[in-house]
Amino acid sequence: MRYKSVLDLIGHTPIVQVQSLSPVENVRLWVKLEGQNPTGSVKDRIAVALIEAGEASGELTKDKTILEPTSGNTGIAMAMVAKLKGYRFTAVMPDNASHERVSLLKAYGAEIIFSPGEEGTNGSVAMAQNLAADDAYYMPFQYGNLANVQAHYDGTGPEILEDLPDIKAFVAGLGTGGTLTGVGRRLKEHNPDIKVFAAEPEFGELVYGLRSLEDGYVPPIFDPDVLDGKVKVTARDSIVWTKALLQQEGIFAGISAGACIWVAQRVAERLAKEGGGDVCCLLPDGGWKYLSTEAWTQELDVATEQVEDVLWW
């Protein structure tokens, strides 16, 4: 296979059956491997969509620096796309993002501005919004830009329907809400009976600790009505099932993958009583950026502690 540019490798990710992780025989469990994208995460899809939307509207010009708040993956993807298209890129990121994310961003030539880790991604959003008042920056803003949702409506959603036309339920993590809103809408247009579920991280005390409720955040692009359910998952359960993915199915995925599997298993148990069918989990990234947490190699208690100290979502 020959391609003109690495940008042409974005999307069309494989879907693999992981039947040993399905709790019931009549539910076929599938995972869509977004770690197969060029920078290793689902965010390549939205990075190219957001930057091209800025070019198309005329707001993004060559003299501007692209600025984006991110917990890591979106920043890495944008840094790559920005480099190929000839823009400077600055990421605003919590200072407890994993070391690998920081190193990758630097490798792609990004500048990094750190926000306080205890404020989580919400702190990065607030800081980036202040910085973006400066005309030297163009902020695509994944949390508020409909090009994020559109990338999944046009790309991820149809890809899933092509591979699993009779899909009964879809599960993905809730971050910006872009994947769930875009894919969810597309699937429900195809068949309104398809169920859409969100997996949500339950962070350690540290991440919630200093926050007041007024510092909370719900991304403007997220459409809560597209969901049929939302389930929180602890770092511990996420690690257990991320390890099982590797040990039982040979799939090396990021920590949030385990959270999606955990939720998909609950969904599968319910679906089993209604005749079963296909359930698809979107796994947003590969495991590489989480190696320093020792999630796969340490005993569970130690690994959980080390994962809770970094932003694993």
Place this chain on the structure above:
Amino acid sequence: MATTGAVKVKIPTMFRKLTGNESEVDLAPGTIGQLIDQLDERFPGFKGQIMNEAGELHRFVNVYVNDEDARYLEQLETKTNEGDQVALLPSVAGG
């Protein structure tokens, strides 16, 4: 203190100044709305922190019953039973 027949409610750090630093409270089973009323009786002012004047949950607070967001169950009418775990958590962004 664990009480049999109770629903366990997990209180996030930001509300613990209202609960005298208790991180988990045992309440009598009931709907989510009734649990919030019980919390407000024990810890005056609690309700005002997590609900607006229209009596709806603050949009940045999520209430989970056994890990499921009550917004997708029966909202404030969601019933809880003995042994259930309820958690209140603020919403956060990812990406």
